Amino acid sequence: MRRAARRGAVSLTPDSALHQAEAWLATPHRLHPALAIRGAAGSGKTALLQELSERLPNAIYVDCRGLEAADIARRLLREWGSRMRAGPWLTPREQSRRTG
Incomplete structure (x- = not known):
């Protein structure tokens, strides 16, 4: 657990994950140019990306x-x-x- 916290891994609800991803896309972090979407099988990664692609006008899923x-x-x-x-x-x- 300490290892995951040290790397910045956070457990999020689907809504909070969506809002955080949208916020990062609006203003990407200068030190972290890539946004990693990680999680266990069935945790909602694909659904999150599909939702983001529907909300963002230039996104392609x-x-x-x-x-x-x-x-x-x-x-x-x-x-x-x-x-x-x-x-x-x-x-x-x-x-x-x-x-x-």
Whole structure:
């Protein structure tokens, strides 16, 4: 317990976690440029991220379970409205279809 407290781990309710995440996103901490969302299985991490993505106008939520990096990149590019061009995020099969 002392170890978790020393690292700054805090047990939060879903509402307080949501409010703290929103506050951090509004004004990120200069010394901690990344916000870690951690917890046991079933603790609400995915629900928190889904809720944040619904509340934030420019947020994109992608469930990465079972996806390869190329699949994730394609989904993000599609969400961002970018045209997909041949690049490292395409599989070799997709690249050959585009070029040949």
